[in-house]
Amino acid sequence: MISIRQAWEALQDRFFFLPPFPEQLDPLALFALLLVGGLLAGETLFRTIGLSRIVGYVLAGALAGPGVLGWLDRETLSMAKPVADAALGLLLLETGRNLDLGWLRANRSLLRSAAAESGLAFATIFVFAYFAVGLSLGWSAATAAITMASAPAVVLLTAEENHAQGQVTQRTLLLTAINCALSFVVFAVVLGIVHAEQSGDWLNALAHPLWVICGGVGIGMVCARLALMVASRQAKGSVAQVFILVAVALLAIGVARMLAVPVFLCLFMMGAALNLADRDKVLAYTGLPQGHWILAIVLFVVTGAMLPLGDLNWITGLQALGLIIVRGLAKFAGVMATGRQDLPAAKRRLVGIGIQPLSATAIFMAAELAAIYPEVSGQALLLPLLAAALMEFAGPQMCKYALHKAGETEPLPQGRQR
Amino acid sequence: MSDLSRLSFTSSRPLTLGVELELQLVSLRDYDLTRAATDLLAGLQYDDRFGEIKLEITESMIEVNSRPRQDVTAIAADLDGLREVLVSHCQRNNIAICGGGTHPFHHWPERRICPGERFAFLNQRYGYLSKQFTVFGQHIHIGVLSGDDAIWLTHALNRYVPHFVALSASSPFIDATDTAFESARLNAVSAFPLSGQAPDVADWAAFVDHMGLLQACGVAESIKDLYWDVRPKPEYGTVEVRVCDTPLSVDRAIELAAFAQCLARYLLRERPPVVPAMQALVARYNKFQACRFGFEAELADPIHRRTEPLGETLLHLLDTLVADADDLGCRRQLEGLRTLAHSQHGDAVWLRETATAAGNLHDLTRAAVERFAKPSCYRPHA
Numbered sequence: 035m036i037s038i039r040q041a042w043e044a045l046q047d048r049f050f051f052l053p054p055f056p057e058q059l060d061p062l063a064l065f066a067l068l069l070v071g072g073l074l075a076g077e078t079l080f081r082t083i084g085l086s087r088i089v090g091y092v093l094a095g096a097l098a099g100p101g102v103l104g105w106l107d108r109e110t111l112s113m114a115k116p117v118a119d120a121a122l123g124l125l126l127l128e129t130g131r132n133l134d135l136g137w138l139r140a141n142r143s144l145l146r147s148a149a150a151e152s153g154l155a156f157a158t159i160f161v162f163a164y165f166a167v168g169l170s171l172g173w174s175a176a177t178a179a180i181t182m183a184s185a186p187a188v189v190l191l192t193a194e195e196n197h198a199q200g201q202v203t204q205r206t207l208l209l210t211a212i213n214c215a216l217s218f219v220v221f222a223v224v225l226g227i228v229h230a231e232q233s234g235d236w237l238n239a240l241a242h243p244l245w246v247i248c249g250g251v252g253i254g255m256v257c258a259r260l261a262l263m264v265a266s267r268q269a270k271g272s273v274a275q276v277f278i279l280v281a282v283a284l285l286a287i288g289v290a291r292m293l294a295v296p297v298f299l300c301l302f303m304m305g306a307a308l309n310l311a312d313r314d315k316v317l318a319y320t321g322l323p324q325g326h327w328i329l330a331i332v333l334f335v336v337t338g339a340m341l342p343l344g345d346l347n348w349i350t351g352l353q354a355l356g357l358i359i360v361r362g363l364a365k366f367a368g369v370m371a372t373g374r375q376d377l378p379a380a381k382r383r384l385v386g387i388g389i390q391p392l393s394a395t396a397i398f399m400a401a402e403l404a405a406i407y408p409e410v411s412g413q414a415l416l417l418p419l420l421a422a423a424l425m426e427f428a429g430p431q432m433c434k435y436a437l438h439k440a441g442e443t444e445p446l447p448q449g450r451q452r
Numbered sequence: 453m454s455d456l457s458r459l460s461f462t463s464s465r466p467l468t469l470g471v472e473l474e475l476q477l478v479s480l481r482d483y484d485l486t487r488a489a490t491d492l493l494a495g496l497q498y499d500d501r502f503g504e505i506k507l508e509i510t511e512s513m514i515e516v517n518s519r520p521r522q523d524v525t526a527i528a529a530d531l532d533g534l535r536e537v538l539v540s541h542c543q544r545n546n547i548a549i550c551g552g553g554t555h556p557f558h559h560w561p562e563r564r565i566c567p568g569e570r571f572a573f574l575n576q577r578y579g580y581l582s583k584q585f586t587v588f589g590q591h592i593h594i595g596v597l598s599g600d601d602a603i604w605l606t607h608a609l610n611r612y613v614p615h616f617v618a619l620s621a622s623s624p625f626i627d628a629t630d631t632a633f634e635s636a637r638l639n640a641v642s643a644f645p646l647s648g649q650a651p652d653v654a655d656w657a658a659f660v661d662h663m664g665l666l667q668a669c670g671v672a673e674s675i676k677d678l679y680w681d682v683r684p685k686p687e688y689g690t691v692e693v694r695v696c697d698t699p700l701s702v703d704r705a706i707e708l709a710a711f712a713q714c715l716a717r718y719l720l721r722e723r724p725p726v727v728p729a730m731q732a733l734v735a736r737y738n739k740f741q742a743c744r745f746g747f748e749a750e751l752a753d754p755i756h757r758r759t760e761p762l763g764e765t766l767l768h769l770l771d772t773l774v775a776d777a778d779d780l781g782c783r784r785q786l787e788g789l790r791t792l793a794h795s796q797h798g799d800a801v802w803l804r805e806t807a808t809a810a811g812n813l814h815d816l817t818r819a820a821v822e823r824f825a826k827p828s829c830y831r832p833h834a
Contacts, residue, residue: 136480140543197562199479199487201495204546270812319482319814376544378494442487445564 061113068106068114069328071098072335086430087195088188091331093427095338106339116291118336121329122187122394123287123301124280124322126214129186130254130305133211143373144205148212151368151389155182155213156220158364159357163417167353172224172231173414179224180400180418181361183217184210185393185429186302191330192391192433200442202381206388206433209369214395215306218299221399222246225406232407249295254303257286258311261304266316275320296402298395334426337394340401341423345416354420358392358428361421365389381440388436391429396422454674457664461599461656464520464689467717467780468595469527471518471709473698474508474588475538475824476550483817485512485558485586488547489566496541502533509571510563510586514538514549520595520688524710524782528830531702539825548821551705552803553588553623553637553697556813560584560627570676581644587637588698590620590705592712593690599656601720602684605691606650607728608719609682610735613695614742614751615766619789620696620708621746622799628813634746634800637697638739646672647679649735652728659684681739691716695739700799700820702828703788710785714773717780730754747796766793785830 036044042055059067076090098105106114138145156178163174189210193203222243229239261282268274283301290300312318346354366386373382400415400422437443479486489511498505503518516538518530542549563583565575575582596602621634633639641647653659666672675685681695693712699705734752741749742762749762770790777786792798807816 134480134546137546140546199564201488201491201545208546271814315815315818319812321482375497376495381491381494441490441567444562 058113059110064110064113065117065332068095068332068335072331076331086192086434088191088334088430089427091334092338092341095335096341096343096423096426097338098335099339099341099343101339101341101343111336111339114332114336117329118333118394119291119297119398120284120287121326121333122398123290123297124283124326124329125187125190125333126298126301126395127283127305127308128190128322129207129211129214130302130307131309132190132207133215133306133309134208135310137208141376143376144208145212147205147369147372147385148209148216150372151209151365151386152182152213152216154364154368155361156216158360162357162360166356167417169414169417170231172228175224175227176221176403176414177357177418179217179220180396180403180415181357181392181421182220183214183392183395184365184389185391185425186210186214186395187330187333188391188393188430189388189433191327192430193437196434196437197444198437198442200437200440201377202384202388202440203437203442205377205385206436209385209389211306213389214302217395217399218250218296218302219247222250222299225403228403228407246295246299249290249293250299250303253286253289253293253295253300254305255307255311257282257289257300257304258307260285261308262312262316265320266314270316271319275317276323279317279320280323296399298398333394337397338426340397341426342416342419343423346420346423350416350420351424353417354424357417357421358425361392362390384436384440388433390425390432392422392425393429455664456667456672456674457660459660459663459675459686461602461684461686462689463597464595465522466595466597466601466720467713468520468522468593468690469518469524469709469713470520470593470595470688470690471527471531471705472591472593473516473531473534473551473705474590475514475516475698476552476555476588477512477514477542478548478550478555478817478821480546480548483548483814483821485555485563486547487511487564488542488545489514492538492541492545492547495545496537498537498541502530502537505534505538507566507568507571509566509574509582511566512555512558512563512586513588520593523780524706524713524785525830525832527709528702528706528828529832531705532828532831535702535824535828548825550817550820550824551588551622551698551700551702552799552820553621553635554626554640555586555588556625556803556807556816557628558586560586578644584640584643587623587640589637589641589694590696590698590708592693592696592709593685593688594693594712594716595688595690596716596720599659599684599686602686602689602691603650603653603655603659604723604726605716605719606682606684607652607726607731608724609691609693609715610649610728610731611726612715612769613681613693613735614738614749614762615769616693616695616708616712617697617739617742618746618749618762618766619711619792619798620699620704621743622697622700622803624800624803625807625813625816630804630807633744634798635697635743638695638743641679644679646677648681649728649732650678650680650683652732681735697799700802700823701826702824703830704792704799706828706830707785707788707792710777710780710782711770711773711789713780714776714782714786715769717776718773721776727755746798746800747793763793763796 072091075094076087079085079090160178163177226239226243369386477488516534623637747763
C-alpha cells in the first residue's frame, strides 16, 4: 500500500512547486493545534463538570504528551517551549507586579504570614525529601526550593477567570508573589549547592548562583526602566502602553534565553521593579491584554505534556503525595498561625487553601536544573515533578474553591453554574 | 412589617444633627471600585465611638453615620474620627476610600450586591437599578420636636434642595464620561419610582394617612422605601435632607451639616409662608437646573412668576443665616460655604480641573483618595 510520503514524492516529480514532504509540523500549526486542543478540553470540563479550565488544558497536554498518547514528542515540545516561556514570563510579570511593598509596610502581619508559610514549607519539604525519600542534601534543598512556592500562573488565572475580588484573593496573590520571590532566591543558592555536590567545582558553585541572581535582577530592572521610559510618552492605559509592556517583556524573555538566565526570574523581577519604580503610575493602570489567555492555554498544555506521568508508580506516587501533604499542611499552618488580629480565622483558612497550587513554575525550575545535570537530575527531580503533576489537577480546583467559598468570585446569573 | 397608618413620631431635641456619608471603596491598583465592604467590616476592630460604619447596597460602598449631636463641632469630631478609622483600616486591606457623588469610570454591571435581606429585596425589586445605585450621597438629619414640625420643615426645606445640590455637587463623571452635569448622581436616584418630593400633606396625621394608603396599595412597606429629596424620619425624630453628593472632603460635609442646621433654625424661627403645591410645579425643574448648572442655575419662582439666579440667592441666603450660625457656633463653617458660593469653585470644578491636568480618570480618583485622607480643619483638637 502506498504511503502518503510516497504519494507526495511521486507528485513532486510532476509538480515542480511542491516542497519536500514536511518532516515536522510547522511551529505555527503546532501552536494552533495546542491552542484548539487545550481550549476544547478546558471548555468541555468547565461546562460539563465545572472544573477549572486550567485542569482541562493540563489534561489535554498530559494525554497528548510522551507519557500517554505520544502525539507531542520531546522534539515537538522543545519547539513549543519559546511560546510556553513567553506565557509563563508574562504571567510572572503580573505576579511580580503583585509584590506590593506599600501594603507590606502598612500591614506587617502579612510579612509574618509570608515568612511563616514559606519557611515552614521549605523546612518540612526538605526534611521529608532528605529523611523520608532519601535524597541527598543538595537535591533535597532543590526539591524544597522548587516546591515551596505556590503556582503564580494558576493563582493569577484562577482569580482572573472567576473575576475574584476581596481579601482572600488579594492575600493569596500577595503570598504567592512573596513565596515565589523567596523560592527564586533559594533556588539560586541551591544551584550552587548542587554544583558543589555534583562536581566539586567551587568556582561555578559560587559564580552560577550569582550569574542567575544578578542576571535576573539586572535584566528585570533594566527592562522595567526601559518600559517606563518609553511608556511615559504614551497616554496612560492606552493600547500603545499595552504594546510597549508586552514588547519589553518579550525582549526580557529573549535576552534571558540568550544569557541562560531563568526566564521566570527575569520577568518576575521586571514586574516587581515596575511596581517599585513606577512612582508616577505610568504603567500602573496598564494590564496584560486578554490575549494572554491564548498563551496561557499553550503554557498549560505544554506543562501537561512535560509531566513525567510514565514514571508514576505506587512508590513514587506515595512519595509525591507525601510531599504534597507536608507542604500543604506547612503552608496552611503558616497562614493560620499568623495574622490573627488582621483577618478572621475562616478567611485565613481559605487563604491557606488558596496558596496550595504547585505548577508550571516548579516544572520550569526543575527543567533549568535538569538541563545542567541531565545525567543525574532525572531521578532526583522526579519527586518535585510528580508532586507538581498531581497538583496540576488538584491545585486549580483548590484555589477556585477558596475564592468561591470566600464569596469573592463573580456570582453567575441564576440557573447557571460555574 | 409595621402598620404605617399607626406610624408615630419620636420627638427629639430641636436642631439635633446627624450626618450619613456614603463612601467609595477603591482598589489601590487601578483606583476602580472594588469588592471590599464585607471584608472591611469583618476585620474592623472599632467600638462605635464616633458613630456607626455600615454596609450599603453594593460591596464597593460603605456608609458612616455620625452620632446624634447638638452642634457641628461634635459632628466634625465624629466624621473626622470615622475618616481616620476607615483610612487606616483600608490601608491594612490594601484598598482606599474616597468621597465624590459618583465613581468616575466604574462599570456598574461589575458591582456585587452586599449580603443581607434588605439588599436582596432591593435587588429583586429594582433589578439593574440596584447596581446602578452605586452612587454616593450625604444625608443630613435635623431633629424636630413633633411630627407636625417635621412635615412643615420637610416642605420648607424642599425649596432649598437646589442650593444643597449646588453646594455639594461632586459627580460630573459617569462611565468615564464628562456628563456636563455638576451632579449626575441624582439622575441615578430619579430612576426609582418613589423618588422626588414628599406629598403635599398639611400635618403628621395627614402624612400617616398617606403612608397607610401607600402601604395598602403595596407601594411602600416602610419609610425606607421612599427616596424623597427631603423626608421625615419618625424613628429618629428628624427631617432628613438626602440630595447632597458626598463631598470630596470631610470639611465640606461638615459645612453642609452646618448649613442645614442654620437653615432649619432660621425656617423654624421665622416660619416663612410655604406653598408645597406651587413648589411641586417647579421642583423637578429646579433640581435639574442645580444638577446641570450648579451655581449658575436659573431657578423658577412660581409664586413671583420669574426666574432667579441660584448663585445670587444662595449668597443672600448665607448672609441671612449669619445670626443663626453665630448662635449655633458654626459661623466658621458657614463662612467656608460663603467662600465657595462666591468663588463657585466647588468639588465638581476641582474634579474636572484635576482630570484635565492628569489626563486620565485613574489619577483623578487617586487625587480624590489623597484629598479625602486629609484631616479635617474643623476637628476640635485641630
